[in-house]
Amino acid sequence: MLVESPPEQRAAQAPQAPAPRKRHALRAVGLLVSLGVLLLVVVASIAIGAKQIPLGDVWHGLFHASGSGNDVIVQDVRMPRTLLGVLVGAALGLAGAVMQGLTRNPLAEPGLLGVNAGAAAAVVSAISFLDVTSLTGYVWFSFIGAGVVSVLVYILGGSRGATPVRLALAGTAVTAALYGYVNAVQLMDSAALDKLRFWTVGSLASANMEIIGKVWPFVAAGVVLAMLIARPLNAMEMGEDTARALGAHLTRTRVLAMVAVTLLCGAATAACGPIVFVGLMVPHLVRAITGPDMRWILPYAAVLAPVLLLGSDVIGRVVARPSELQVGIVTALVGGPVFIHLVRRRKMTQL
Known part of the structure; x- marks a missing residue:
């Protein structure tokens, strides 16, 4: 004999089914809005620069280029710079999100944990001692440096028993040592100093389609790996x-995550130098929107990190006209206070 559930029980159970679907719908809408914001920032990056160009000339340079001076700036300078900013921003945002998920460390970020510094030290060594001058040559050194330092910091931080604070301290120590080495090499080699003085602070100024063509396959491979390990x-x-x-x-999962981080950080650092705090700030912002689900954090980070990077690059072009402030400096100025805020939060002091 079937017994019907009381009305109160049916009423309590009824609202439970649509809740997950509603959350997924809201996250999907938020992702679409984020894509719209990215599109606006891309337009701003193309339209705004150290030289003021009327919007009509920007449009002409994009779709009806005839070889004028403004057309050349739009086609050969701002377009590659913007595309590289999107690639590098997505790479750093994803790398930061993967590192935080892998280590369960809210302070994990390629710049703070020394991954970018390892890539930079390897590239500086290749340029100064091995006379490697092309991106095709030193991108492989960037991968090696990023991978070796990732493993080193993980070991120094305590491996599986690592805490967020120990990893942050190990990363800070390794970063300081490596940047000391980079500065020493540049001081001893004036030719290397001339080549690297903008690259070492993080810059999109040297972007061109050749660099993009060499970097994007590695970034794409890293993006695919990162998305595949979201569930584990x-x-x-x-x-x-x-x-x-x-x-x-x-x-x-650990191996694939480290390979993904190495590909993403190595390619990004080889293309435009070490840029810090992008991989720290964006995942924290994203978690406030998506919650802890990596299946949503990773796509959001891939979209919103380029917004931060390109936005910082546009600010750097405007505040110091007719010169430019390198994007790595702007992200450091923005990210420093954010990092201090995260460290001082009550929950962080308990780690």
Whole structure:
């Protein structure tokens, strides 16, 4: 004999079904809005620069270029610079999100944990000692440096027993040592200093289509790997035992995550130098919108990190006209206070 549930019980159970669908719909709408914001920033990056160009001339340079001076600036300078900013921003945002998910460390970021510094030190060594001058040559050194330092900081931080603070301290120590080495090499080699004085602070100024053509395959591979490990990273957020119970392959996930971070950070650093704090700020902003689900954090980070990077680049072009303030300096000025705020939060002091 079937017994009907009381009306109160049916009323309590009824609203539960549509809630996940509603959250997914809101996240999807938010992602579309983020894409719209990225499009606006891309337009601003093309239209605004150290030289003021009327919007009509910008439009002409994009779609009806005839070889005039303004057309050349739009086509050969601002377009590659903007495209490279999108690639590098997406790479750094994804790398930061993957590192935070892998280490369960809210301070994890390619700049803070020394990954960018390792790539920079390897590239500086290649340029100064091996006379490597092309991106095709030193991008491989960038990958090697990023990968070696990622493993080194992970070991120094305590490997599987690492805490956020220990990883941050290990990354800070390694970063300081490597940048000391980079500065020493540049001081001893004036030719290297001339080549690297803008690159070492992080700059999009030297962007061109050749650089983009060489970098994008590595960034694309890193993006694909990062997206593929979103689910196991979600499981690892709940602890290793829980992740194993859910069927996650921890070793494989760690290896793929480190390969993804190495590809993303190595390509980004080889293309425009070490840029810090992008991978720290954006994932924190994204979590306030999406919650802890890496399946949403990663796409949001890939969209919003270029917004931050290109926005900082536009600010750097405007505040020092007719000169420019390098984008790495702007992101450091913005990211420093954010990092201090995160460290001083009550929850952070308990880590």
